[in-house]
Amino acid sequence: RNIQFALSAIQNYSSLDDWEWLHSSQPIYILLISVLGILFNVFVLMVFCLHKKACTVPEIYLGNLAAADLLLVSCLPFWAVNVANGFNWPFGQFLCKVINLGIKMNVYCSLYFLILISIDRYMALVHTMSHGRMRRPKYAKLGCLLMWGFGLILSVPTLVFRKVQYFPEYGVHACFLDYPDHTTELLCDGLLIIFTFIIPISIITFCTVKIIQALKIQAMERFNPEKTEQRATTLMMAVLLAFLICWLPFHVVTTLDVLLRAEVLTGCHLMTVLEICNQIFTYLAFFNSVLNPILYVIVGKNFRKKAREILKHMLLFSLAVQTPVVLLYISGHITI
Numbered sequence: 001r002n003i004q005f006a007l008s009a010i011q012n013y014s015s016l017d018d019w020e021w022l023h024s025s026q027p028i029y030i031l032l033i034s035v036l037g038i039l040f041n042v043f044v045l046m047v048f049c050l051h052k053k054a055c056t057v058p059e060i061y062l063g064n065l066a067a068a069d070l071l072l073v074s075c076l077p078f079w080a081v082n083v084a085n086g087f088n089w090p091f092g093q094f095l096c097k098v099i100n101l102g103i104k105m106n107v108y109c110s111l112y113f114l115i116l117i118s119i120d121r122y123m124a125l126v127h128t129m130s131h132g133r134m135r136r137p138k139y140a141k142l143g144c145l146l147m148w149g150f151g152l153i154l155s156v157p158t159l160v161f162r163k164v165q166y167f168p169e170y171g172v173h174a175c176f177l178d179y180p181d182h183t184t185e186l187l188c189d190g191l192l193i194i195f196t197f198i199i200p201i202s203i204i205t206f207c208t209v210k211i212i213q214a215l216k217i218q219a220m221e222r223f224n225p226e227k228t229e230q231r232a233t234t235l236m237m238a239v240l241l242a243f244l245i246c247w248l249p250f251h252v253v254t255t256l257d258v259l260l261r262a263e264v265l266t267g268c269h270l271m272t273v274l275e276i277c278n279q280i281f282t283y284l285a286f287f288n289s290v291l292n293p294i295l296y297v298i299v300g301k302n303f304r305k306k307a308r309e310i311l312k313h314m315l316l317f318s319l320a321v322q323t324p325v326v327l328l329y330i331s332g333h334i335t336i
Contacts, residue, residue, distance in 0.1 A: 026283065030080035033286055037073030040293035041066045043307075050313075051306045057120055058232040059303075060140040062239070062296065064147075065113045069289035072106035075099045076286065082175065089175035093164045096175035104158045106289070108151035111200050114243055116143050117236050118207035125214040125233065154195060157188045182261075189258040197251040204240065211237070235300045242295055246288035249281040 044066040048055055055063060078099045082089050089096055123135055163178045179185035211233070257274050259265045296303045 026279070027080040027084035029283060030076050030083070030286070033283075033290055034073045034076045034080070037069060037076075037289045040290060041070040041073065044293045044296055045070065047303065047307045047310050050310050053306075054137065056232070057135050057137055057140045058117065058236060060137060060144060061113055061117045061120065062235075064144040065110060065117075065239075065292060068106045068109040068113065069292055071102050072286065072289050075102040079103070086172060087174050088172035089164055090173075096164050097159055097162045100158050100162050100175070101155050104155040105151045108154045108196060109147055110243070110288075111196055111247075112147040112150060113144065114240060115200055115203050116140070116147065118204045118240065121211050121233050121236050122207040126210050154191075186258065186262050189254075189261070193251075193255050193258060197255060201248075201251075204244075208237075208240065232302075235296070235303075238295050238299045239292060242291050243288055246291065247285045249277075250285040253277045253281050
């Protein structure tokens with residue numbers, strides 16, 4: 001976030017040895033996340049898109065979440081090269097804007113897809129009868145489309161203010177956020193905290209508490225909701241928990257960083273700690289894009305069933321294509 005501080009630290013290992021791992025460990029980690037994330041999320045999207053049955057409302061949200069994760073992990077290899085290159089951005093200004101736009105859109109869209117998931121589970125378990133009509137696939141698709149648009153709007157500062165600039169004192173062309181003034185920077189960061197931390201966490205927390213209360217009441221009354229709703233709720237809760245574990249530290253550090261730059265908090269040592277924590281927690285957050293597909297397989301019984309059916313159909317199709325060729329070879333019509 002503070003590119004000049006990072007560059008200065010990297011140029012002075014003797015004064016800040018903690019940054020040395022940037023050149024060695026981080027690029028490998030980022031590339032590993034990218035490869036696994038692309039494979040896993042493409043697999044998830046294939047299962048949802050190729051299955052003969054239409055997606056349910058929870059599956060629509062999870063499919064869009066997988067698409068957002070795929071967008072992120074597709075952009076990360078560029079940033080891995082940037083880090084390995086000592087923050088010397090080799091891809092030009094256009095990709096500087098586009099790659100960071102993709103990363104930011106993942107941050108925003110993933111968060112708001114989880115809000116839609118929380119609200120859907122809240123309506124399914126707390127207001128089962130009164131809001132049943134709103135839980136339809138067409139409304140879910142419209143909601144996802146709006147969230148993609150909202151994520152793009154929130155990413156406008158990244159598109160406008162990201163630029164490549166040469167820093168002669170460090171000998172690099174850095175891709176960084178160049179705000180016109182300190183007030184604009186604090187305003188954008190303040191909006192970031194409100195729309196990616198305070199509002200989302202409040203909504204998710206409220207829905208989660210109400211869902212847990214509803215499940216407790218149903219257990220006491222020995223009332224069991226439909227198995228599909230139970231399975232969907234279990235998977236959604238697992239995805240929400242994974243998101244909070246991976247992303248909450250990042251948002252806390254981001255909030256403290258904004259307070260530090262607004263001079264509400266002070267201290268050079270605190271700035272150093274926050275910059276290092278920002279690096280660690282950013283890549284912990286990115287790991288969420290790999291973790292989500294794993295949760296679908298481990299927790300999602302319906303997803304496993306669909307995946308098996310897709311793989312079975314693909315295997316049968318492959319055999320059907322190969323069988324005529326084998327028969328022709330056996331009969332002597334094809335020679336090697």
